[in-house]
Amino acid sequence: MNRTRFISTFIPDRLLGTPLDKAKIDMTKIPIILSLALLSACGGGGGGSAPTSQATASISASKKVVMQGESTVISWGSSNASSCTASGYWSGNKAISGSQTIALTGYGDQSFTVTCGTASSTVSVQVNTENSEGSCVNPHKADIYESYLGVYEIPVPQNSFSDDHVKAVGFKDYGVEWIYENYKRQGASWVADCSLDQYTKLMYRMTLRRLKEHGVTTALIYNFGYWNDSQAELWQIDHTTKHIDDEVINYIVSEAEKLGIDIHYVWQFLPVDRGNEPLFPFNGYVSVDMPLLKKIMDAHEHHILWEADRLESINVGAISADWSAMWLCWHCGVNNGDHSQVQIDALKDYYMERMGSIIDQIKKRFSGKVHVGEGIQWNDKRVFDKVDGISLPFGNLLLDGEVNSATVDLMQERATAWIEKTYNEWHCLDNQPCWYNSSATIPPVIFNLFSQSHGLFLSKGWVEDGFCTQGTIDDVTYGCVQYEIKTDFSAQAIFTEGLFRAIDTQSFFDTLGTTTSTGYWLSDTLIPDANQYPAGTNTVEGFPNMSQSIRGKPAEKLFKYWYTGEYEPYEPAIKQ
Numbered sequence: 001m002n003r004t005r006f007i008s009t010f011i012p013d014r015l016l017g018t019p020l021d022k023a024k025i026d027m028t029k030i031p032i033i034l035s036l037a038l039l040s041a042c043g044g045g046g047g048g049s050a051p052t053s054q055a056t057a058s059i060s061a062s063k064k065v066v067m068q069g070e071s072t073v074i075s076w077g078s079s080n081a082s083s084c085t086a087s088g089y090w091s092g093n094k095a096i097s098g099s100q101t102i103a104l105t106g107y108g109d110q111s112f113t114v115t116c117g118t119a120s121s122t123v124s125v126q127v128n129t130e131n132s133e134g135s136c137v138n139p140h141k142a143d144i145y146e147s148y149l150g151v152y153e154i155p156v157p158q159n160s161f162s163d164d165h166v167k168a169v170g171f172k173d174y175g176v177e178w179i180y181e182n183y184k185r186q187g188a189s190w191v192a193d194c195s196l197d198q199y200t201k202l203m204y205r206m207t208l209r210r211l212k213e214h215g216v217t218t219a220l221i222y223n224f225g226y227w228n229d230s231q232a233e234l235w236q237i238d239h240t241t242k243h244i245d246d247e248v249i250n251y252i253v254s255e256a257e258k259l260g261i262d263i264h265y266v267w268q269f270l271p272v273d274r275g276n277e278p279l280f281p282f283n284g285y286v287s288v289d290m291p292l293l294k295k296i297m298d299a300h301e302h303h304i305l306w307e308a309d310r311l312e313s314i315n316v317g318a319i320s321a322d323w324s325a326m327w328l329c330w331h332c333g334v335n336n337g338d339h340s341q342v343q344i345d346a347l348k349d350y351y352m353e354r355m356g357s358i359i360d361q362i363k364k365r366f367s368g369k370v371h372v373g374e375g376i377q378w379n380d381k382r383v384f385d386k387v388d389g390i391s392l393p394f395g396n397l398l399l400d401g402e403v404n405s406a407t408v409d410l411m412q413e414r415a416t417a418w419i420e421k422t423y424n425e426w427h428c429l430d431n432q433p434c435w436y437n438s439s440a441t442i443p444p445v446i447f448n449l450f451s452q453s454h455g456l457f458l459s460k461g462w463v464e465d466g467f468c469t470q471g472t473i474d475d476v477t478y479g480c481v482q483y484e485i486k487t488d489f490s491a492q493a494i495f496t497e498g499l500f501r502a503i504d505t506q507s508f509f510d511t512l513g514t515t516t517s518t519g520y521w522l523s524d525t526l527i528p529d530a531n532q533y534p535a536g537t538n539t540v541e542g543f544p545n546m547s548q549s550i551r552g553k554p555a556e557k558l559f560k561y562w563y564t565g566e567y568e569p570y571e572p573a574i575k576q
Contacts, residue, residue: 055117081117136194150490157561166513170220215563262317287332356382381439411498444512
């Protein structure tokens with residue numbers, strides 16, 4: 001429709017073409033006429049009305065995961081609404097927009113809903129407690145049998161360390177995921193309420209908080225993985241097979257940082273590939289010649305530098321440059337023939353040359369502390385002059401005939417003698433040939449109080465505690481010797497207190513701190529599952545009762561006093 005014809009709908013034809021000043025038209029009415037025309041053309045005048053805008057609502061939480069008692073800020077907004085109403089975890093009339101800080105006192109998933117006009121929006125906040133992560137509640141108990149207390153008198157701690165003492169404890173060297181999958185395979189009912197992610201976070205968070213309560217300032221993570229191919233020229237770790245995967249490491253580091261706990265990362269050299277094929281013959285130690293040693297050092301260097309790069313990116317505080325859990329035998333030839341002294345010295349020299357180079361490369365990419373001592377160490381300036389600390393473990397301190405009459409004083413005496421012996425060896429004061437490349441400087445020492453909770457440990461040493469193994473006691477062989485070892489928490493306690501006293505009074509080394517490697521179970525469990533044989537098929541959590549873990553045992557309270565100066569009596573729950 002052209003404009004002339006459009007207007008003619010409202011102006012009589014007889015006036016068209018007539019000069020406006022001569023036409024008898026009220027000019028003030030033309031805007032009205034035109035407006036009506038436009039409204040009519042758009043469908044107006046037929047009973048229609050302008051569309052009504054819909055109401056909207058939105059809501060968010062500043063923190064969607066909090067601990068019980070912590071707060072989150074709930075923010076909401078709306079449009080085309082005159083008021084809002086809250087429901088769910090909160091309630092009451094609300095403005096059309098705003099924010100409110102709310103303390104969470106419940107646990108589990110809590111919903112916050114805001115309704116504004118006809119619109120509503122909801123956000124959920126997960127509230128965790130010391131014993132829960134979402135729907136997952138800690139399924140483990142710390143009950144013990146009274147017999148676990150043992151035969152020795154539980155000692156009273158004698159002293160405590162200063163604030164600058166590194167107060168460390170190492171996690172047990174297995175991942176929480178492994179425990180979860182074992183229980184799942186066994187059909188544990190609690191698994192239905194716990195996802196793997198929830199259980200993993202809960203166990204590590206509970207463990208870290210407990211360590212904090214006991215004065216720990218550094219937690220050590222022991223990790224391992226499987227190599228790609230035993231036949232490869234360069235063995236490389238298949239990162240998908242790591243016992244504790246990288247995302248879990250990230251979580252541990254972030255939770256530890258919240259508590260003011262540093263993380264020290266240790267790599268364990270597992271001598272098998274992802275197909276469970278051995279890299280080389282291994283029976284607790286590996287017999288090496290020069291070609292094999294070079295290949296081991298190449299593999300370790302490649303991997304530990306990768307770890308150093310990653311650990312730097314997540315702000316880890318310390319790394320061990322050497323490896324744990326695999327010992328090199330210098331005198332053992334690969335063909336069952338012992339090496340000559342010349343060959344031994346050549347192997348040791350090459351090892352120290354490579355280890356010194358590895359430390360140099362770590363320091364170029366990692367700003368934290370660099371330590372050694374997880375494997376066998378001796379005084380060599382290529383290593384000792386470069387590291388920030390060295391871990392010093394103790395050997396078997398008693399003879400078999402001394403175990404029954406063992407005391408804290410005897411443990412202190414033998415530990416002091418061990419410290420002096422090591423000092424003399426490292427300073428060439430033991431009447432033995434001095435290593436040609438010795439350093440005049442010994443790095444600060446972290447003393448390792450590793451000990452299991454059974455009397456046999458005092459004279460014979462460590463027994464596998466993660467799964468069943470065949471073993472002999474009193475000339476009787478057992479398919480799962482772990483069930484036959486008599487648990488004795490007091491044996492671990494007198495060992496621990498004796499060593500603490502020896503460390504406190506020794507004047508040989510500059511003491512950096514103390515630790516217990518792989519010495520903290522990742523759950524409260526102390527009584528092992530009744531049937532874990534054969535290993536692998538029926539393994540659940542292993543044997544925390546006789547393990548080197550101090551968790552839930554008298555030794556843990558000794559650590560607490562030495563680390564904090566706060567005395568807490570040991571009061572276990574006894575299972576009838």
